[in-house]
Amino acid sequence: MREPTAVIGILAAILFTYLIVAPIVSLLADAFRVQFAxxxxxxxxxxxxxFYNLARVFKSIVAPDILWYPLIHTISVALGAMAIALVAGGIMAWLISRTDILGRKWFATALIVPYMLPSWTIALAWSAVFLNRTVGGQPGWMESLGFEPPDWLAYGQLPITVVLALHYTPFVILLFGNALRSFDSQLEDSARMLGARASVVARRIIIPLMRPSLLSALTLIFAKCLGDFGVAYILGAPVKYDVLATSLFRSVTARQGGEAAVLAGVIILIGTISVLIDARLVREARRFVTIGSKGSMNRAQRLGSWRLPMSALAALMFTVSVAxxxxxxxxxxVMRVPGQFAFDNFTWDYWIGHDLPTTAxxxxxxxxPDFWQAAWNSLWMVGIAAVCAGVLGVLVGYVVVRTPLKSIGAYLRYVTFLPYLVPGIAFAAACLSIFAVPHGPIPALYGTAAILILALMADQMPFASRAGISAMMQLGKDPEEAAQVAGAGWWKRLVKVVIPIQKGPLAAGILLPFISGLKGLSLVIMLATPGTDLLTTYAIRLADFGYSQAADAVVLMLSAIAFFGTLFLQKATKTSLASGLGG
Known part of the structure; x- marks a missing residue:
């Protein structure tokens, strides 16, 4: 037991095979099994x-509604979001990274705030403004002001595309902005001295060198849009505008297990392809190297008379996406009737009132009490999952770097990355396929907190394990060997030497999964029940009941926790999401 890395590696491999590989295999096997229904x-x-399930999903009379229309909707929404994010994010990244706009450092952080919030925060705001009476319920702001928005503006492809684009634009700002910041401005200066116009410089120099970072951002946006459930559910479900994520959710709730397995397999396949494309682009990006002095690489371009308008454009972007x-x-x-700004229409009843005229x-x-129960559930369930993921991430990193069994290390490296290839809604379906029924001594876990904790922990392992592996690769063997010479066993070396030195990566491996788990909806929407509601699922249930004011209040509380939690994470780990932009 003085060198138990091999034993720990084998136990970890068994654990992650059960938590990650087995659910996915079980789900895909369901696609080829006759379901009881x-x-x-x-x-x-x-x-x-x-082969009945495959035939039903791919070529039956209901196949267009189950697969083909949702697939077309998913691709069209994702492509639209990518295009908008590319234009908006590219302009903002250039302004922040390469110009002297006013408040440059402030915008570097402010413009990535949308990604700190749940993706469906903007969707609820859109619904509050543009809701019409197509599906009944309370009127939206525009309707209360005398204008009835058409369905195409209130629901469906346009609002889903715009909302997803606003949420994922920070991907382009971060990746493209970081690449721009590393770009040697002497190349632009040389081209201009040779007489090249700005359009030629952009087309022949900047864009070719920036292409890997841009394509990487776009593939990540596509992968995220593929599994995003909340936005499409809020803005698409009222008019039955399904994407793959909501179609899968409908199949699961209709107890069509075989159909759900095929849909999940399609989502997993597309998600895997997009992530592998991104990995290839990242490798290609390493071939693009510019050489120049440090001072020349990050010289801000003076905008002159355009400085104020461009600063206003950045402020407009922040206003539209956050404020x-x-x-x-x-x-x-704080409104009894949405969109009516009369003084007697304002109230705090939806925050602290009693005897409201609503049924539930x-x-x-x-x-x-239900709100505080959901808040407590979010804190303790996500907290336990995050701590377990962080600790296991350090152990995985230790085993991968230190174990003499290289095959175990390689297996752990890849198996803990596997959930990253599977969109959250599909991984939730995979967890249901294996944990919803008893297997040997393990009882059925559906309806319990255990299934949520296990799913959250497994889903966050790609981040936790990468943090652990990266940290351990930077830690030499000398401190441990010195402790071993002094007679310390493996456990004492881990507690007294490794963990204190690696407390920063360990904190990141816990806090990052915690923040991500708090605001995530796609993974938990199919696993939570009214008794195990988290804040995310509680807000969605309130929205389903038509209690929009209460749902919005819950989302505001959740957004505050996610935002300030992210700031705390950056301060605790001494990192910054905006560090690549000079913020």
Whole structure:
């Protein structure tokens, strides 16, 4: 036990095989098994091998509604979001990284705030403003002001595309901005001295060198849009505008296990391809190297008379993507009738009121036991999952770097990365396929906190394990060998030497999964029940009931926790999301 890395590696491999590989394999196997609900219809016993599920999803009379229309919607929404994010994010990245706009450092952080918030925060704000009576319920702001928004503006492809683009624009700002900051401005100066116009410099010098970072940002946006559930559910479900994520959710809730397995397999395949493309682009990016002095690499371009208009453009971007959505959500929580700005229409009842005229919500959010129960569930469930992921990430890193069994190290490196290839909604379906029924001594976990903790922990392992591996690769063997010479066993060396030295990466491996788990919805929407609601699922249930003011209040509280938690994470780990932009 003085060198138990091999034993720990084998135990970790068994654990992650059960938590990650087994659910995915079980889910994909369900695509070729007769489900109990279909056994009478197709005349085969439940569990028998079949191609019925594939035929139903790909070429039956209902295939267009199950797969093809949602697939077309998913691709069109993702492409639209990528295009908008590319234009908006590219301009903002250039302004922050290479110009002297006013408030440059402030914008470097402010413009990535949308990614610190749940993706469907802007969707709820959009719904509050443009909601119409197509699906009943309370009127939206525009309708209250005398203008009835058309369906194409209130629901469907346009709002989903715009909202996803605003949420994921920070990807372009971060990746493209970091590349621009590393770009040697002497190359531009040389081209201009030779008489090249600005368009030629951009087309022949800047864009070719920036292409890997731009394409990497776009593939990441595509992968994220593929598995995003909340935005499409809020803005698409009222008019039955399904994407793959919501179609999968409908299949699961309709207890069509085989159909859900095929859809999840399609999502996993597309997600895997997009991530592998991104990995290839990152490798190609290493071939692009510019040489120049440090001072010449980050010289800000003076905008002159354009400085004020460009600063106003950056302020407009922040206003549209952050300020307006949050202000709309807050105002909606203090209005009895949305969009009516009369003084007697404002109230704090949805925050602290009693005896509200609603059936299932008689008190304000802050005095509702269900809200505090969901908040407590979020803190302790996500907290336990994050701590477990962080500790396991350090152990994985230790085993990968130190174990003499290189095959175990390689297996752990790849198996802990596997959830990154699987969009959250598909991984949730995978967890349901194996944890919703008893297996040997392990009982059925659906409806318990255990299934949420296990799913959250497994889903966050790519980040935690990469943090652990990176940290251990930077830690030499000398401190441990000195402790071993002094007679310290492996456990004492881990506690007294390794963890104190690597407390920064360990904190990041815990805090990052915690913040990500708090605001995530796609993974937990199919796993949580009313008794195990988190803040995310509680807000969605309130929105489903038509209690929009209460749902918006919950989302504001959740956004505050996610935002300030992210700031705390950056301060605790002495890192900054905006560090690549000079912020």
């Amino acid at each position: 279909d056994s009478m219809r197709i005349g085969q016993s439940a569990g028998a091998f079949t 307006i959505p949050l202000v709309v959500l807050f105002l909606s929580t 919500l008689s008190t304000g959010i802050l005095v509702t």
